[in-house]
Amino acid sequence: MAxxxxxxxxxxxxxxxxxxxxxxxxxxxxxxxYLDTGASAQKPLCVIEKLTEVLTHYYSxxxxxxxxxxxxxxxxxxxxxxxxxxxxxxxxxEEIIFTGGTTASINAVAYGWARKFLKPxxxxxxxxxxxxxxxxxxxxxAIATGATLRFIPLTSDGQLDLxxxxxxxxxxxxxxxxxxxxxxxxxxxxxxxxxxxxxxKGALILVDGAQSVPHGPVNVRDLGIDxxxxxxxxxxxxxxxxILWGKSKLLEAMDPFQFGGNMIREVFLxxxxxxxxxxxxxxxxxxIAEAVGLGAAIQYIQQFDPQAVHAHEMELTAKAFQLxxxxxxxxxxxxxxxxxxxIVSFTxxxxxxxxxxxxxxxxxxxxxxxxxxxxxxxxxxxxxxTARASFGMYNTLEEVDALAEAILYAKKVFRR
Amino acid sequence: xxxxxxxxHILEHFESPYHKGHLAHPTCCHRDxxxxxxxxxxxxxxxxxxxxxxxxxxxxxxxxxxxxxxSILCEQIEGKPVAELKDMQAQQMLDLLHxxxxxxxxxxxxxxxxxxxxxxxxHETDEPQV
Numbered sequence: 004m005a006x007x008x009x010x011x012x013x014x015x016x017x018x019x020x021x022x023x024x025x026x027x028x029x030x031x032x033x034x035x036x037y038l039d040t041g042a043s044a045q046k047p048l049c050v051i052e053k054l055t056e057v058l059t060h061y062y063s064x065x066x067x068x069x070x071x072x073x074x075x076x077x078x079x080x081x082x083x084x085x086x087x088x089x090x091x092x093x094x095x096x097e098e099i100i101f102t103g104g105t106t107a108s109i110n111a112v113a114y115g116w117a118r119k120f121l122k123p124x125x126x127x128x129x130x131x132x133x134x135x136x137x138x139x140x141x142x143x144x145a146i147a148t149g150a151t152l153r154f155i156p157l158t159s160d161g162q163l164d165l166x167x168x169x170x171x172x173x174x175x176x177x178x179x180x181x182x183x184x185x186x187x188x189x190x191x192x193x194x195x196x197x198x199x200x201x202x203x204k205g206a207l208i209l210v211d212g213a214q215s216v217p218h219g220p221v222n223v224r225d226l227g228i229d230x231x232x233x234x235x236x237x238x239x240x241x242x243x244x245x246i247l248w249g250k251s252k253l254l255e256a257m258d259p260f261q262f263g264g265n266m267i268r269e270v271f272l273x274x275x276x277x278x279x280x281x282x283x284x285x286x287x288x289x290x291i292a293e294a295v296g297l298g299a300a301i302q303y304i305q306q307f308d309p310q311a312v313h314a315h316e317m318e319l320t321a322k323a324f325q326l327x328x329x330x331x332x333x334x335x336x337x338x339x340x341x342x343x344x345x346i347v348s349f350t351x352x353x354x355x356x357x358x359x360x361x362x363x364x365x366x367x368x369x370x371x372x373x374x375x376x377x378x379x380x381x382x383x384x385x386x387x388x389t390a391r392a393s394f395g396m397y398n399t400l401e402e403v404d405a406l407a408e409a410i411l412y413a414k415k416v417f418r419r
Numbered sequence: 420x421x422x423x424x425x426x427x428h429i430l431e432h433f434e435s436p437y438h439k440g441h442l443a444h445p446t447c448c449h450r451d452x453x454x455x456x457x458x459x460x461x462x463x464x465x466x467x468x469x470x471x472x473x474x475x476x477x478x479x480x481x482x483x484x485x486x487x488x489x490s491i492l493c494e495q496i497e498g499k500p501v502a503e504l505k506d507m508q509a510q511q512m513l514d515l516l517h518x519x520x521x522x523x524x525x526x527x528x529x530x531x532x533x534x535x536x537x538x539x540x541x542h543e544t545d546e547p548q549v
Contacts, residue, residue, distance in 0.1 A: 215476075354483075355481060355482035355483060356513070357455075357458075357481070357482035357484070357524075357527065358482045358483045358484070361425075361524065362425070363425065373455055373457065374454070374457050382459065387457030387458075387459070387480060387481065388457040388481075416425050417425070417430070418430070418485075
């Protein structure tokens with residue numbers, strides 16, 4: 004399926020053909036309009052077939068069996084690791100850690116780095132647009148170590164207010180955790196600039212790439228960051244697998260977060276020593292087929308020109324902006340198109356987002372409603388919940404029309 | 420079709436709720452949230468000397484289902500003995516709504532009921548201990 008990088012012409016109809024779930028009716032017979040890729044992306048056939056291939060032909064445990072299957076599956080898993088390395092521009096493959104997902108990756112750093120190195124008086128810099136996964140682990144690490152949380156304020160249109168950065172990024176700042184792209188506002192954050200400023204203060208920076216990595220090429224060296232985390236399932240790969248990338252010297256200085264098999268070098272009665280990277284952070288049996296499937300997912304998206312994919316997703320976003328702004332009572336949250344990715348969160352006056360999602364579902368339109376694991380952000384927005392449409396590479400302009408029509412329908416049901 | 424769940428009586432209760440507000444001197448009150456969609460319901464009860472709910476008020480914000488369910492519940496429980504409300508089952512609450520809720524929307528429909536259960540189980544009765 005995958006050809007060499009960026010060589011396939013991007014045509015949405017052809018892309019849709021690669022996703023079986025988009026080419027069959029919903030169990031109730033309706034046509035699916037899937038606008039919830041920000042929660043989890045659908046899977047192309049090549050990923051599904053790769054999972055089947057692993058489980059059918061060479062499944063066994065990795066790095067252990069001295070037998071044919073063990074060799075085959077280890078080769079596949081390590082091939083996937085190399086695919087990830089190349090995809091994010093990491094210098095060496097040992098820095099690519101397979102985890103259970105973005106949340107597990109962040110916790111590995113919050114436990115392994117923050118709890119080891121933070122001291123009372125140190126500061127961790129966050130902001131309220133962060134997903135709970137990139138918020139609560141730091142909050143709890145601060146409580147455990149006596150460090151202090153500081154917050155980059157947001158502008159009224161939902162961007163990080165960099166004019167306030169000098170106030171909150173200080174000589175006491177030891178760590179900056181920031182999302183590459185807000186899962187609610189869609190805001191694309193200026194990571195390169197934040198990384199340079201963090202490093203100028205001697206702080207490290209972790210980027211939550213759960214939303215940003217699926218929508219554009221990320222190069223960790225270009226960005227100048229210290230840690231990148233993301234999930235397989237949002238990048239058209241399997242769930243239960245994610246990536247922690249960190250600079251070797253940082254990963255080596257960190258303590259492991261989980262202890263057990265595979266992560267040890269030697270175990271004595273009273274003490275143990277740790278395996279070299281990446282094994283030190285891969286305790287227990289990893290999600291084997293999922294790791295291989297993630298490699299297949301990355302190879303799938305790599306066949307397309309990332310600029311063409313981005314242009315398509317932003318065309319969808321621009322159309323959603325235009326159509327939603329024309330509907331009275333609709334409020335869109337977050338910045339203008341030039342500062343956002345393909346996520347549009349909104350409310351409709353008089354109709355709770357949960358009711359919107361339910362009514363949309365009558366028309367086969369799948370969106371997310373709720374606080375999207377960002378309670379501090381919704382507190383900031385003074386909204387208990389929002390409705391969110393998020394677009395993937397397989398969405399069409401007609402599906403954006405269906406979104407707008409679903410809003411009009413919901414308004415009608417609620418007599419608005 | 421879940422359009423069925425936005426039937427006239429649900430929208431009526433959502434738009435013109437029964438006893439939405441506050442009691443001046445409630446016997447007890449409790450508030451809970453449905454973190455799934457951010458619904459909040461606070462229930463205030465006046466319980467008389469015979470351990471019956473004489474007045475029930477709610478306040479809250481959230482989706483139509485959660486708010487309508489609170490309104491319907493307040494209407495239903497006035498005059499009922501606390502002991503009877505302790506025995507009330509979740510299915511009875513869902514039946515009161517007269518609309519089919521999916522598993523995820525049942526959390527909305529049962530929020531007020533959950534708050535009521537907390538209240539009635541915390542209520543000290545003057546019944547002699549046997």
